[in-house]
Structures are given as C-alpha cells and as structure tokens.
Amino acid sequence: MQTRSTIRQGTKVLITGGLGFIGSNLALTLVNLGAEVTLIDSLLPQYGGNLWNVEGIRNHVAINISDVRDPFSIQHLIKNQEIVFNLAGQTSHVDSMTDPYTDLDINAKAQLSILEACKNYNPAAKVVFASTRQIYGRPHYLPVDEKHPLQPVDVNGVNKMAGEWYHMVYHQVYGIRTSVLRLTNTFGPRMRIKDARQTFLGIWVRRLLEGDPIQIFGDGSQIRDYNYVDDVVAALIAAASTEGAFGKILNLGDSQRYSLLDTAKLMIESLGRGAYQLVEFPPDRKKIDIGDYYADFSMASELLGWTPVTPLKTAVETTLSFFNSNLKHYC
Ligand SMILES: NC(=O)c1ccc[n+]([C@@H]2O[C@H](COP(=O)([O-])OP(=O)(O)OC[C@H]3O[C@@H](n4cnc5c(N)ncnc54)[C@H](O)[C@@H]3O)[C@@H](O)[C@H]2O)c1
Numbered sequence: 001m002q003t004r005s006t007i008r009q010g011t012k013v014l015i016t017g018g019l020g021f022i023g024s025n026l027a028l029t030l031v032n033l034g035a036e037v038t039l040i041d042s043l044l045p046q047y048g049g050n051l052w053n054v055e056g057i058r059n060h061v062a063i064n065i066s067d068v069r070d071p072f073s074i075q076h077l078i079k080n081q082e083i084v085f086n087l088a089g090q091t092s093h094v095d096s097m098t099d100p101y102t103d104l105d106i107n108a109k110a111q112l113s114i115l116e117a118c119k120n121y122n123p124a125a126k127v128v129f130a131s132t133r134q135i136y137g138r139p140h141y142l143p144v145d146e147k148h149p150l151q152p153v154d155v156n157g158v159n160k161m162a163g164e165w166y167h168m169v170y171h172q173v174y175g176i177r178t179s180v181l182r183l184t185n186t187f188g189p190r191m192r193i194k195d196a197r198q199t200f201l202g203i204w205v206r207r208l209l210e211g212d213p214i215q216i217f218g219d220g221s222q223i224r225d226y227n228y229v230d231d232v233v234a235a236l237i238a239a240a241s242t243e244g245a246f247g248k249i250l251n252l253g254d255s256q257r258y259s260l261l262d263t264a265k266l267m268i269e270s271l272g273r274g275a276y277q278l279v280e281f282p283p284d285r286k287k288i289d290i291g292d293y294y295a296d297f298s299m300a301s302e303l304l305g306w307t308p309v310t311p312l313k314t315a316v317e318t319t320l321s322f323f324n325s326n327l328k329h330y331c
Helices: 021-032 051-060 071-078 093-098 100-121 155-174 200-209 229-240 260-271 298-304 312-329
Strands: 012-016 036-041 061-065 083-086 126-132 177-183 185-187 214-217 226-228 248-251 276-279
Touching: 012 021, 021 036, 021 051, 021 229, 036 071, 051 061, 071 100, 083 100, 083 229, 093 100, 093 155, 100 126, 100 155, 126 155, 126 229, 155 177, 177 229, 185 200, 185 229, 200 214, 200 260, 200 312, 214 260, 226 229, 226 312, 229 298, 248 298, 260 276, 260 312
Parallel strands: 012 036, 012 083, 036 061, 083 126, 126 177, 177 248, 185 226, 214 276
Antiparallel strands: none
C-alpha cells in the first residue's frame, strides 16, 4: 500500500473502536509501521468488536476493554498519545431508530468526552474521526461533494453529524488538530458479517458462504461506491499525517460505481457459487433508505494524495477468501 505516512517506529497511537472492523485493520498496518498501538473497545456484542480481529498482533498491541462513554478511562488513556484514530461508534441505522439514546450517547456525547480529554490532557494530539456518508441523507445531486446539504434520514446520521462537528469546533476554538473523513460503504476482512448491522455487504458475505441466497431489497438498481478497507486505512493514516487536513472534512469514495444487482453478481461470480433474490424493502429500512449514492472524493485526493487503488473484484475475492477460512470466528 502506498500511503502518505508520518508514522515512525514508536509513534504512540490510540484507536477507539480498535477491535472493530476498520480499527483492527488499521492496527495491523500501524504495528507493521512500528507504531506503539493502544486499542480501546467495549466489545459490546451487538457491535463489530472481535478479539479474533487482532489475533495476529495480540502481543504487539495494548488492549483496553473500556467504553468511550466513560470519561475517566478516556482521560487516562488519551494522555501521551500522539495520534488518536477515533473510530468507536454505534453503526446500525435501524438500531439508532429503536434505541436512539444509546446512539446519542456513543456517537455524540462520548465524542465530546474524547475531545474534552484531548483539550485538557493532550492538546497536541492529532485526531482523525470516522464519519459517514449517511449524514447527507438522500442525495440532491451526484456525485455528492462536501458542500452537499446535510439532511440525515435517521438518528444515527444526526448523531454522527454532531460527532464530526464537535471535532471541527474543537479545532476552530481550541486548535486541536482534528480531521474528519466521511466514509462510504467500506468492506473487507474482519467486518461484522453476523447480521446487517454494519453494512449489507456483511450479511451478503455470510449468506453466500453458508449457501443462502443474497437478499437484495428493491429492484437492485441502486448505485453505490465501495471502498476496500486497506484503502480506508491508507486514508486514515494520510489524514493524520497531513497538516492541511486538520480542520477539514473530507469524503472518501471510489470512481467505480455499481448497482446492488451488479455487486451481488460479482460476489457470486467471485465465489463460484451462490444466488440472489430480489425482495421487498422491509418497512423499517425503506423509511431510512437513501437511494443512489456515490461520492466526489476529489478533496481527499488533492489534500491527502489519496486515491483508492483496490479493484472491487480483488477486494471481493480477498474478503470472501478471508471469511471462508475464518467463518467460525464471525458467526
Ligand atoms: N464500515 C463502514 O462501511 C462505515 C461507513 C461509514 C462510517 N463508518 C464509521 O467507521 C467507524 C468504524 O466502523 P466499523 O465499520 O469498523 O464498525 P465496527 O462496529 O466494526 O467498529 C466499531 C467499534 O467500536 C466499538 N464500540 C462501539 N461502541 C463503543 C463504546 N461505547 N466504547 C468503546 N468501543 C465501542 C465496537 O465494539 C466496535 O469494535 C464507526 O464510527 C462508523 O460509524 C463505517
């Protein structure tokens, strides 16, 4: 992977949500780069945290099973860190509607505690926050750039929006070096495939590997862009390594776009078996669906020198092969 990186041997890095999908893949890369990595994760069963995610680096990272909603553990853990990758989050859009207060506590209130801890105990830390394309809501135009209005369609989107703007305010007012990346559908090894809480791609992988048909909601014509997790890891590291990225909100995305139907067909072809079904949208999903989405990520390209490099086919093959070998740890 070609990444702009200022990570050196011994760079002290904290990852919130570090046992989750993106956090653990980031940890693997950072350990390879020689960083001294601490992971915070609550391992709440309904989220994507999984100790197996860090199996290969278990002895090379410090793991702290704690909750970002606990300001005291955050204050303690944030001291002396050079970089904080702030990835802990409640990711399920449907759960945010059935249990809005938990989403508020994790995706908004706890983010304030993290920033307060930086302000009071480590104002020199660089902080990169993982936000989401969900906050744009139903696109008014495509591709969606950062100037697009923010009109979240669910509670998760509102709280993630608050979370990212807290990061911007702490930059503007207190000079904390924060950067926000708005992620699109990210997938790859170590994602949660147990259910559809992370992305629909997770449950599609599980169903394919277990011999069940992929269920596509609607007619499958919806367009998406996807990022392979290694490309997102590269963007996170580049954001932490680029002075010009602090105080900025940047979209990630890909210039290749696919309909859900074509995505399903590509997954089936890559595995060499499987089937799909078109099914009616469940009502709770239909109400918060955003329709077609793909991002304009030219600002991230210009500022970070970042562009996704993994073709979808390669990404799908690597992901299926990982879960084929590790299925029992993820179901
Ligand atoms: N995967 C995607 O497609 C995607 C898209 C947009 C944004 N994001 C954002 O990226 C970040 C990482 O997402 P992911 O896909 O790796 O999901 P994930 O669920 O695998 O990782 C999130 C991690 O945060 C942990 N966590 C949740 N609540 C916590 C708490 N209160 N205290 C400590 N840890 C807690 C979970 O246990 C989990 O390990 C999230 O903030 C998410 O909103 C992801």
